Amino acid sequence: MIFPKDCLLLPPYNQANILSIKSKMDYNFHEIEKKWQQYWEDNKTFKTPEDLTNPKKCYILDMFPYPSGAGLHVGHPEGYTATDIFSRFKRMKGFNVLHPMGWDAFGLPAEQYAIQTGTHPSITTRNNCDTFRRQIKELGLSYDWDREINTTDPKYFRWTQWIFIRLYNTWFDETLQKGRPVSELSVPEEIKELGQAKIVKYIDSKRLAYYANAQVWWCPHCRIVCSNEEVLTDGSHEKCGNRVEKKNLKQWMLRIQLYADRLLKGIDSLDWPEGIKDMQRNWIGRSTGAEVDFQIDGMNEKLTVFTTRPDTLFGATYMVIAPEHQLCSAITTPEEKESVENYVKATSLKSDLDRTDLSKDKTGVFTGRFAINPVNGKPIPIWVADYVLTGYGTGAIMAVPAHDTRDFEFAKKFSLPIDCIQDPDVTDTDRKQRILEGNECWTEDGKYINSSNPETGIDINGLAKEEGIAQITKWLESKGIGKARVNFKLRDWLFSRQRYWGEPFPVIHWEDGEITLVDEKELPLMLPELEKYLPGESGESPLSNSSEWLTVTDSNGRKGRRETNTMPQWAGSCWYYLRFIDPLNDDMIFDAAKEKYWMPVDLYIGGAEHAVLHLLYSRFWHKVLFDLGIVSTDEPYQRLFNQGMILAFAYETGAGAKVSGDFVEEREGKHFHKETGEQLRQIVAKMSKSLKNVVNPDDVTSKYGADSLRLYEMFMGPLDVTKPWDDKGVKGVFGFLGRTFRFLSVSENIVEGDEDAEVLKGLHYLIKKAESDIENLRFNTAISAMMIFINLATKKGRVTSETARTFVKVLAPFSPHMAEELWNMLGNTQSLAYEPWPLFNEEYLKEDSFDYPVSFNGKMRFNITFPVTMTKEEIINIVMADDRTTKWLAGSKPSNIIVVLNRIVNIVVKN
RNA sequence: GCCCGGAUGGUGGAAUGGUAGACACGCAGGACUUAAAAUCCUGUGACCUCACGGUUGUGCGGGUUCAAGUCCCGCUCCGGGUACCA
Structure with a gap:
């Protein structure tokens, strides 16, 4: 045997030492991670402090997951790791931290599985939750598991039902812009005179929860109601391919429209990404304008339109009503009856997507009837067209084809008159001529022309837009044929689903037509056990199959039927952040003092797909609860952040065919098809089963450990951007963790005494950088700073024990298992979860x-x-x-x- | 169509208007090893050059500035949202 020279110099006892160092050097993440997860669990390290006197509190929340049967994918840990780092950091900064996790577990997949197999959804749900919980625990996330909640737990949904009762018993006082109990609603004298039935009707018309007819898509084949997205462009059901139809069903609705202004104004004060705030503003869609009445020629009826541009009334040359407009058949003249009826019927078969597709030609039919333009007395034709929607405004418009592209296209197609009333500000005289003649549409502003009438006495010629709108609105109001109005795009919220696996409504419909709510004391109203989960014949929920549960009799022998709809999945997620505050309370929804202490949520992280609906609905409920004095803040989520999607590489051939990951091999950085040998193009795509590019976190943790998975997800790039998963990238952070461990776990590298100036400077720069990066959720650069420090320290070959301890504390929020292990090796017996975060000294950075x-x-x-x-x-x-x-x-x-x-x-x- | 983002080496990305490419992956070379893996060291935007050094470079075209990846104007492409909103 030949030994290298240096080796011969080592005394024998040193060789033995090397062996012991070597065993220490191994970064055995399996053992370390298991050990510390057990320690945290046994010691309840992350139990939320009960002491509410600490003025520093931080409520850090993840959007809780729907526990699907597929288990976690690598997208989940992204947001969870971010909030975990933030939580661990805040604990070290001396904050009381509330950081809980739970399950949004009502939902369709478990119900469909029940239909197929007969397995009760609660069993499927429990199994899925168990998988999710195991996987999440293996990531070392510092949740307080004593606060775990599940929206399907009767102890939870009891309070969801309780909130529904509150909504039902609340009306919106538009003068005060505030929700108030219906007991405080004063019924007008003229209604009181009409008797009890009218009084009830009046009150019902004010409740935030109301019962109304609503049109839904219905698939006769599957016997279920479908969402818009399930209906394909050709009007067929995505799942079964059969044709869907529209059906009127009695549904619960929530009057979110009344809160539109409050929801809009509230956005300004929130620390949310501007893009998300804009999306919410656009969704609410506030627009100001006026309502104008048009007298129908030859009938004692008027047609009311909403317009944002009452000033362009002189250019209104025809009107359009939606096919569903209530006056549609009354207006239609006998000669046009057939064509209008056919058109209305054709529209009802169209899917919303089909109907609103911009690329499609405009369609419409003439009703045979005219309306009178109030500003100049001219008769203008009334048409029916499906580009006008019933849900928005009044379901009727005045068309100004000279200055609106949609109206212009329609007018051109059906040869309707086009009157230019705004002087186009163009130098091109040919173009100007075309516009003035009504051969081109002018949608920008311009001074009014042709906008006066001696009979009505109006003249806005030469005025600019704002003045024109003001004058015409004033004139309309003085004549009593119009008024200024604010309109919202936001529609009331359809709040019932024809499903089994959701919260039952605490509602009874009595045989005499009365509707009453179940007494609060009787909550929760449980779901009945069923033999089968198929929907009822007529589109009713599966609950209608249950006989005992369904019927009730009161003390007077009056028979009643329970509401068979259930609540949508949004219901449970609308308020779960409140239950986390006091999840085990059986006497009330939560303790008021605890709510006052913990609210609002200080940091809320989740996917951008919930940017509008979940966040808007949740804010709406919160505002109602605020008005009723149940919660202490006007807004629930003070700071919001959306993590970006994690994509994965996928491969396609030159012809664009996707190739499953199994058939791809890599040679010299290029990718080839294993069988055909063709070179493939690497693309970035959403993870999907068909592309075989789904990454399972279990595979990553078993190969590299949870600390590496966490670190990689944070190191990939900024939290808010979409980024592709790359297995090779995990190796990079794994290498860093290994180097760190091998360096700091060897006692020879840790010395006493004064620290090297360069190391000291690097260390304090790191503390400063990590601190500000964590606060700003810029974890990628914080990790880079840690790598730079370790590169420096290993180059120097030794650090002081003080430096080692400080570094481990900085590392702790990111890779807590290894940090705990090193902390322990450095001679500490307690967990470092509550060690104070190191202070940086600006002096060393000079x-x-x-x-x-x-x-x-x-x-x-x-x-x-x-x-x-x-x-x-x-x-x-x-x-x-x-x-x-x-x-x-x-x-x-x-x-x-x-x-x-x-x-x-x-x-x-x-x- | 409209709204909101984005475009920086082979790849992910970094950069208060002030040295572009930190950190990492990949690749190349070397050390260790019988060998491989692991680990460690060195190099690595492109182009010219033995080298010293130089030229060029942040999607495209203009502009502001002593100085632009960063600010302004006009485009192109990509991603997300939305769907005729009167």
Whole structure:
């Protein structure tokens, strides 16, 4: 055997030492992670503090998952790791932290599985939750598991039902812009005179929860109601391919529209991404305008339209009503009856997508009837067209084809008159002529023309837009044929589903037509056990199959039937953040003092797909609860952040065919088809079963450990951008963790005494950087800073124990298992979860000198190091005397010399 | 169509208007090993050059500035949202 020279120099006892070091050096993440997860669980390390006197509190929330049968995918841990780092950091900063997790477990998949197999959804749900919980625990996330909640737990949905009762018993006082109990609603005298039935009707018309007919898509084949997205463009059901039809069903609705203004104004005060705020604003869609009445020629009826541009009334040359408009058949003349009826019927078969597709030609039919334009007395034709929707405005519009592209297209197609009433501000005289003649649409502003009428006395010619709107609105109001109005795009919320696996409504429909709610004391109203989960014949929920549960009799022998609809999945997720505050309370929804302490949620992280609906619905409920004095804040989520989607590489052939990951092999950085040998293009796509590019976190943790998975997900890039998963990237952070462990776990590397100045500077820079990066959720650069520090420390070969302890604390929020292990090895017996976060000392970061880049006309040429205290004049003198300056000036004289202290020197030379 | 983002090496990305490419992956070379893996070291935007060094470079075209990846104007492409909103 030949030994290398150096080896011979080692005394025998040192070789033994190497062995012991070697065993220490192994980064055995399996053992470490299991050990600390067990420790945290046994010691309830992350139990939420009960003490509510600490003024520093932080409520950190994840959007809780729907526990699907497929288990976790790598997208879940992204947001969870981010909130975990934030939570661990805040604990070290001395905050009381509330960081809970639960399950949004009502939902369709479990119900469909029940239909197929007869397995009760609660069993499927429990199994799925168990899988999710196991997987999440294996990531070492610091949740307080004593607060775990599940929306399908009767102890939880009891309170969801309780909130529904509150909504039902609340009305919105538009004067105060506030929800109030119906007991405080005063019924007008004229209604009181009409008797009890009318009084009840009046009150019902004010309740935030109301019962109404609503049109839904119905698949006769599957016997279920479908959502818009389940209906394909050709009007068939996505799942079975059969044709769907529209069906009117009695549904529960919530009057979110009344809260539109409050929901809109509330957005301003929130620390949310601007993009999400804009999306919510657009969804609410507030627009101001006016309602205008048009008298129908030859009938004692009027047609009311909503318009944002009442000032363009002189240009209104026809009207359009939606096919569902209530006056549609009354308006239609006998001659046009057949064509209108056919058109209405054809529309009802169209899916919403089909109907609203911009690329499709506009369709419509004439009703045979005219309306009178109030500003000039001209009769204008009334048409029916499906581009006008019933749900928005009044379901009728006045068309101004000269200045609205949609109206223009329609007018051109059906040869309707086009009257230009705004002077186009264009220099091109040909174009100007075309616009004035009604051969081109002008949608920008311009001074009014042709906008006066001696009979009505209006004249807005020459005025600008704002003044025109004001004058016409004033005129309409004075004549009693119109008024200023605010309109919202936001529609009331359809709040019932014809499903089994959801919260039952605590509602009884009595045989005499009365509707009553179940007494609060009787909650929760449980779901009945069923033999089969198929929907009822007529579109009713599966609950209608249950006989005992369904019927009730009151003390007077009156028979009643329970509501068979259930609540949508949104219901449970609308308020879960409140239950986390006091999840085990059986006496009330939550303790008021605890709510006051913990609310609002300080940081809420989840996917952008919930940017509108979940967040808007949740804010709506919260505002109602606020108005009723149940919660103490007006908004639930103070700071929101959306993580980006994690995509994965996929492969396609030159022809664009997708190739499953199984058939791809990599050679020299290129990708080839294993069978055909064809070179493939690497693309980035959503993870999907068909592309076989789904990454399972279990595979990653078993190979590299949870700390590596966490670190990689955070190191991939900024939290909010979509980014592709790359297995190779995990190796990078795994390598870093291994190097860190191997360095800090060897006692020879840890010394006592004074720290090296460079290491000290690096360490304090790291503390500062990590702290601000965590606060700003910029974890990728914080991790990079840790790598830089470890690279420096390993180069130096040793650090002081003080430095080691400090570094481990910085590492702790990111890779807590390894940090705990190292903390323990450094001689500590307690968990470091509550160790104070290290303070950085600005003194160590101070530099004596700065390496100035010297540039000529902005191009960097060379560097010179100067003391940081050196003045501009001294710097200029030395730089100008430098040989390299002479070289770059090449005989020219500088016209200007810019010195920005401790930043740059720029010498300007004019050519 | 409209709204909101984005475009930086082979890849993910970094960069208060002030040295573009930190950190990492990949790749290349080397060390260790019988060998491989693991680990460690070195190099690595492109182009010219033995080298010193130079030229060029942040999607495209203009502009502001002593100085632009960053600010402004006009485009192109990509991603997300939305669907005729009167």
